[in-house]
Amino acid sequence: KAIGAADFPVSATASSGLDVTFTAGGNCTVTANGSAVHLTGAGSCTITASQGGNANYSPAPDVPRTFSIGVLNQTITFAPLPNRTFGEPDFSVTATASSGLDVSFTATGVCTVTATGSAVHLTGLGSCTITASQGGSAGYHPAPSVVRSFFVNSASVSCPTSPVVPGASF
Numbered sequence: 001k002a003i004g005a006a007d008f009p010v011s012a013t014a015s016s017g018l019d020v021t022f023t024a025g026g027n028c029t030v031t032a033n034g035s036a037v038h039l040t041g042a043g044s045c046t047i048t049a050s051q052g053g054n055a056n057y058s059p060a061p062d063v064p065r066t067f068s069i070g071v072l073n074q075t076i077t078f079a080p081l082p083n084r085t086f087g088e089p090d091f092s093v094t095a096t097a098s099s100g101l102d103v104s105f106t107a108t109g110v111c112t113v114t115a116t117g118s119a120v121h122l123t124g125l126g127s128c129t130i131t132a133s134q135g136g137s138a139g140y141h142p143a144p145s146v147v148r149s150f151f152v153n154s155a156s157v158s159c160p161t162s163p164v165v166p167g168a169s170f
Helices: none
Strands: 021-026 028-030 036-039 043-051 060-069 104-109 111-113 119-122 126-133 146-153
Touching (some): 028 043, 119 126
Antiparallel strands (some): 021 043, 028 036, 043 060, 104 111, 104 126, 126 146
């Protein structure tokens, strides 16, 4: 199983036909109704089936079953960034991790990530690269970083056209 998986049913039968109960050890619990397992972290889980017997049957030997709980993979969604013009105000970048964990940004080239961590400041003309990262958690592996590059261009300058003066030479 993987951490974050939905609760799942657990069942067992005793040859006596008597009810079987379950206990959990490790990174899991048995739900209040006793028929489902809830994962609480990565690692391992042991579910033990027990049947205590009655006046006609002796208790059955406990039956433990152990399984691993793995860490989930995650991805980052980070849209391409359009080219910019030098002198534009700082602009925000956003990205999301499939885990719901926070994404951080770093910059190289002619830009920086501001102290807020999600705005980009242009520092010159040329190429800027923004990298979106998510370092993982107890339940998630680090996400593969997503890199987006764009160019910072100079503002285009337009010159007014000169009127044509008859007889003038240029």
